[in-house]
Amino acid sequence: MKWDEFFVTGDPLIYGADVSIGLTVIGLLFYLTYFKKWQWLWKEWLTTVDHKKLGIMYIASAVLMLFRGGVDALLMRTQLAVPDAKFLDAQHYNEIFTTHGTIMIIFMAMPFLIGLINVVIPLQIGARDVAFPYLNAVSFWTFFIGAMLFNISFVIGGSPSAGWTAYMPLAGNELSPGPGQNYYLLGLQIAGIGTLLTGINFLVTILKMRAPGMTLFRMPMFTWSALITMVIIVFAFPILTVALALMTFDRLFGAHFFTLQGAGMDMLWANLFWLWGHPEVYIVILPAFGMFSEIISTFARKVLFGYKAMVWAMVLIAAYSFLVWVHHFFTMGSGAAVNTAFSISTMLIGIPTGIKIFNWLFTMYKGKISFTTPMLWALGFIVNFVVGGVTGVMLAMAAADYQYHNTYFLVSHFHYVLIAGTVFGCFAGLVFWYPKMFGYKLNERIGKWVFWLFMIGFNVCFFPQYFLGLDGMPRRVYTYSAASGWGDLNMVSTVGAFLMGIGFLALVYNIYYSFRYSERENTGDSWGLGRTLEWATTSAVPPHYNFAVTPTVEGLDPVVAIRNDKKEVTPKLADIKPIHMPDNSGVPFVMASFFFVAGFGLVFEWYWMGIVGLIGVFITLIIRSFDKNEGYYVSVDEIKETERITV
Ligand code: HEM
Ligand SMILES: [Cu+2]
Numbered sequence: 001m002k003w004d005e006f007f008v009t010g011d012p013l014i015y016g017a018d019v020s021i022g023l024t025v026i027g028l029l030f031y032l033t034y035f036k037k038w039q040w041l042w043k044e045w046l047t048t049v050d051h052k053k054l055g056i057m058y059i060a061s062a063v064l065m066l067f068r069g070g071v072d073a074l075l076m077r078t079q080l081a082v083p084d085a086k087f088l089d090a091q092h093y094n095e096i097f098t099t100h101g102t103i104m105i106i107f108m109a110m111p112f113l114i115g116l117i118n119v120v121i122p123l124q125i126g127a128r129d130v131a132f133p134y135l136n137a138v139s140f141w142t143f144f145i146g147a148m149l150f151n152i153s154f155v156i157g158g159s160p161s162a163g164w165t166a167y168m169p170l171a172g173n174e175l176s177p178g179p180g181q182n183y184y185l186l187g188l189q190i191a192g193i194g195t196l197l198t199g200i201n202f203l204v205t206i207l208k209m210r211a212p213g214m215t216l217f218r219m220p221m222f223t224w225s226a227l228i229t230m231v232i233i234v235f236a237f238p239i240l241t242v243a244l245a246l247m248t249f250d251r252l253f254g255a256h257f258f259t260l261q262g263a264g265m266d267m268l269w270a271n272l273f274w275l276w277g278h279p280e281v282y283i284v285i286l287p288a289f290g291m292f293s294e295i296i297s298t299f300a301r302k303v304l305f306g307y308k309a310m311v312w313a314m315v316l317i318a319a320y321s322f323l324v325w326v327h328h329f330f331t332m333g334s335g336a337a338v339n340t341a342f343s344i345s346t347m348l349i350g351i352p353t354g355i356k357i358f359n360w361l362f363t364m365y366k367g368k369i370s371f372t373t374p375m376l377w378a379l380g381f382i383v384n385f386v387v388g389g390v391t392g393v394m395l396a397m398a399a400a401d402y403q404y405h406n407t408y409f410l411v412s413h414f415h416y417v418l419i420a421g422t423v424f425g426c427f428a429g430l431v432f433w434y435p436k437m438f439g440y441k442l443n444e445r446i447g448k449w450v451f452w453l454f455m456i457g458f459n460v461c462f463f464p465q466y467f468l469g470l471d472g473m474p475r476r477v478y479t480y481s482a483a484s485g486w487g488d489l490n491m492v493s494t495v496g497a498f499l500m501g502i503g504f505l506a507l508v509y510n511i512y513y514s515f516r517y518s519e520r521e522n523t524g525d526s527w528g529l530g531r532t533l534e535w536a537t538t539s540a541v542p543p544h545y546n547f548a549v550t551p552t553v554e555g556l557d558p559v560v561a562i563r564n565d566k567k568e569v570t571p572k573l574a575d576i577k578p579i580h581m582p583d584n585s586g587v588p589f590v591m592a593s594f595f596f597v598a599g600f601g602l603v604f605e606w607y608w609m610g611i612v613g614l615i616g617v618f619i620t621l622i623i624r625s626f627d628k629n630e631g632y633y634v635s636v637d638e639i640k641e642t643e644r645i646t647v
Pocket of ligand 1: 281401
């Protein structure tokens with residue numbers, strides 16, 4: 001391979017990216033060295049096993065990925081703003097919609113939610129940490145390294161361009177030669193290991209580590225949503241793992257699982273992909289449902305309406321999510337009987353989803369509502385998500401789907417559910433729990449600007465796309481003719497997209513502004529309305545052991561009971577006992593780095609490098625299994641010291 005094949009060349013946009021990546025790296029190295037931050041970085045972050053810090057790193061990475069995916073989106077919208085535009089060529093456009101979709105789902109939405117789950121769930125169930133803190137660090141680093149591997153594709157070797165769905169035979173060697181598609185396979189594979197481990201870890205954490213008294217039906221709704229999501233992950237991700245491995249064999253070793261020759265079956269990929277892919281869309285929506293439940297009941301100052309119905313609705317959604325995958329390819333020849341069955345199963349999902357919507361509405365009914373930023377996101381969610389859900393049911397009618405399929409109508413549907421559901425949820429959760437993570441709130445006034453810019457921008461961007469779709473504009477085309485008459489609505493849509501971009505910048509500015517100017521808090525219940533245990537820690541930012549004394553739970557919404565009875569939250573000194581905590585470890589970071597080496601080697605089919613990387617991974621596994629370290633105890637004196645400072 002020659003150097004000019006190794007580095008992507010020939011495009012001014014890419015050279016711009018090269019320069020800015022170079023400058024950022026130099027800037028970071030300089031900052032870390034000049035301010036002597038290396039040791040801090042290693043000790044506090046790279047080797048941490050604390051769920052709160054890992055959560056914060058997940059969220060920070062997700063925001064970075066939101067930026068990358070967002071730039072992709074704006075590039076596409078710029079190209080589509082006017083007919084016959086020449087801003088991007090067809091190949092470049094294909095690459096951008098592929099990386100956009102993949103990054104947003106796998107490296108933005110999921111990590112954002114998993115980050116919030118990491119920060120909040122152990123606190124919400126009154127646990128010290130997750131069941132397997134070390135494994136949690138492995139999860140984070142494999143996700144992060146997988147994301148980085150995927151992300152460098154656009155400057156080194158070239159991006160994948162077969163769509164986030166990577167349909168065969170398009171994604172095969174003949175039609176997608178070169179390293180691009182390999183990046184997709186290996187980036188997702190490595191990150192997927194992390195996700196699967198997260199699934200197992202939180203499943204055990206939620207089932208086994210709840211505070212005394214917290215029965216299953218006393219769990220906060222966010223915890224329920226996380227539990228059910230983890231079950232979906234544990235069943236769905238192995239399918240992706242296997243499918244990716246098979247396609248890797250096809251591309252690297254000339255196997256014929258999905259190829260057109262050699263008795264391969266291209267539709268097998270489509271089935272495996274969506275057998276994972278549809279549950280995946282529920283993996284990224286259920287935690288958002290959970291967060292909105294908490295936020296709505298908090299700011300309406302009311303017990304969540306229909307708690308049990310909410311739980312069973314999520315259980316049903318999770319079960320159905322494995323029974324509907326064929327609705328993604330009604331048009332690919334399954335026949336009337338199969339289509340009918342999947343059409344019905346898909347529509348059934350609307351029932352539990354509708355139940356949840358009504359429960360949120362009834363929770364607010366006659367409530368004394370505070371219109372804080374998290375609550376605004378929740379209200380925006382309810383209105384817009386219904387639009388997404390209803391158009392989903394329209395798509396579920398197999399016969400009608402022949403019209404909508406692969407048009408902008410579909411594009412609009414899934415953005416209405418993914419943005420108004422998942423992204424609004426992530427923003428709501430971020431604002432809601434920000435004081436728990438950092439000890440101060442995000443500025444509410446700027447926060448409301450973010451909400452309105454983003455909400456209005458979102459509707460301006462995506463609502464016209466329903467009509468473009470009905471008018472026949474196909475998705476994944478890089479341009480269209482003036483004669484099509486699609487120019488005006490496309491221009492409107494692009495304006496909306498840039499409004500959302502401004503909304504995102506306002507969010508980033510808010511993070512900076514609040515860091516500088518927000519009032520620091522020392523109460524554990526920052527909003528004054530908290531209901532669940534994370535608001536019962538004595539300080540705004542919980543110490544690494546979370547609770548000085550493990551709380552006992554007597555019903556739903558324990559913090560409301562504490563507030564109403566004016567009970568003392570401060571732990572009684574006599575109850576404090578030494579606390580067992582795990583030690584930090586650098587092994588997960590090193591293991592993930594070896595995964596990167598292995599992945600990079602396989603992407604370029606440099607097998608020696610792949611083998612070196614995998615041997616490295618294996619050695620880190622061995623090292624870990626001989627590690628006799630059993631953690632340490634936080635002494636009673638130290639706990640007293642910490643609690644006195646923060647109370
Ligand atoms: C009321 C519930 C829903 C129904 C009935 C529904 C139905 C459908 C149908 C039938 C399709 C395929 C249409 C086609 O390709 O022609 C589809 C696509 C899609 N849906 Fe939904 N959906 C629902 C909720 C959701 C949710 C909650 C999410 C994610 C948070 C979601 C994300 C997506 C995505 C990403 C695609 C298309 C992916 C692609 O082809 O690239 N949907 N939906
Ligand atoms: Cu689906």
